[in-house]
Amino acid sequence: MKVLNIVGARPNFMKIAPIHRAFMKYRDISSKIVHTGQHYDTRMSGIFFSQLEMPEPDYFLGIGAGSHAQQTAGIMLEFEKVIYKEKPDLVLVAGDVNSTLACALVAVKEHIPVAHVEAGLRSGDRRMPEEINRIMTDSVSDHLFVTENAALVNLKKENVDESKIHFSGNVMIDSLLYYFPEIRKLNIPESIGVAPNAYVLMTMHRPANVDGTEGLKQILEIVKELALHKNVVFPVHPRTMQHMEIAGLKKEFENIAGLKMLQPQGYLEFLNLTLHAALVLTDSGGIQEETTFLQIPCMTLRETTERPVTVESGTNYLLSRPDRKDVVKLAEAIFAGNAKKGIIPALWDGKAAERIVSVLREKYINSYVCGN
Template structure:
């Protein structure tokens, strides 16, 4: 029996792997092994997502934990080499752009194990972002490049990837969203927080470039406080962000404005219940840019670039950077009724995982030159 190993390490990975795991189980005879590197090791940042998404418990948990990019990636590579040699997979599947992804890519390359990259081809074109390095390296080493949109195909072709390696499958994160939305909205999240549908905003911040710089973080919090002067803003605070707010003594923004509500990180279903009924999202998350486009919720991305330009070109996303005044003006436009409406991009239809399973099946059955399944 052919064996496929899935690598997860951080919470964005879980939403992508869960539907792929289900689709492979339903459509192929392959054995599947789930390896959790432990890159996110807080229960609220990791374990709850497994139960929310119906993802089975990991077969292997490496427990890597935190560290610098080099330290974390090196420890992952050492442990993954041992696990791959033990399990002897026929294919390793990685998703996204975190350190777990690139670590697995480098180890499979050294061991001559075929590699599939789900969410290939996304580019911010900024090498200052560690995630951009992870994307480029992983794509370079992958045998199967599974892309969410046509702009990702174009990026890969421009970089010299062979067309036969590229498979336009759609956005697998949207598979999880569409499968979970109705269940999420039955949860009493809004009632518990005393919120009305479309009567609040949501903010998330976690990227080091935003939360590690006192000037940048202070400016972002001042802009979010402005939004909170107009309607409640729910702010699920990432552990890294909470630590920096405390160390930099920036908690006064929350104390002065009761509409700015800091809460603990939420599980997938709770957070989806919150975001799906929001009036506005402010975020530096890549995944939320995609989810808000699928949900039709206006999104302001608090970064200077995005690796998901389709959410700007076709969706509800606007990249506004980190200048507080620019953020305030953009938020006021949305709250005054002039937010982007957008449309759902091609192949963001809840069936990306099925197309991925079909690509894996063809590849492992020896049909490595098969045509793209997205046109089927």
């Protein structure tokens, strides 16, 4: 059985690493990695390969930056060449980035089965490119591996054949647990001059929050208010920094007393910062899951979330169009010890990759051997 595992952007690496590791336990599986280059610099890509102990990709497509259409089309053109050369038995994609959809489309048009890891998630907001990627990838995939019950409900509503759907758990948590001893050894807060459990960790990169001047001004005011209570640690995504500069707000952010703006952090470093934060403020998807698992309060500045279990059962608060006073009021309650107590969702146990590989082996190896 030959599998091509697709990575392209930062969120993919943590999902593919444990699956590739699980595949490699079997001599009858050839597991290869295709890196599309959607995220291509060291901070956003290279450090993840080294920290997650992933081998050099078998193929690097080198797509780089561009519009959604440019990226998707470029990946499709280059990945098609890999498909023709490798003739895989399966293409495995994860998440909801442009690389996910592009490679799924190429594979299905060449009649190659597609497995989608983290399937069925829906925000209900089709203005988000990621939502379109999720819906379309699920619609063409042969195997849908889901992380939470809401995804099962979504796929049922969309009349997906139940035989395609597998409740596997969350591979993001596989990576977190596998590297947790290394994460705990670090002391990133001390290295940047903040005390553990005495700072707010923040990430912002969604277009609604950072692409326009108004959104950035609102983030600026929120940071100013929070920094009056605790230090704010802000690893800045490259596109967020770019839009700060375009809007002429970079200096205003830099001049906030108590705000520490950092370069994007590696996987281990960021999770160490998460582990010791009093609160996480984000618009990321995966961080909502990691904070729920680590039992760290999280406030998500978005209209919707495709990961409702983190709000319903976890430690996440969804703040739609919040006034800065709402954010600060909730933050003060959390700082005072009144954060909600979350529980860890079902099958977030570090064994999701093993369950995924077991399903695929049964389908493509065991059933073939038995049938012949």
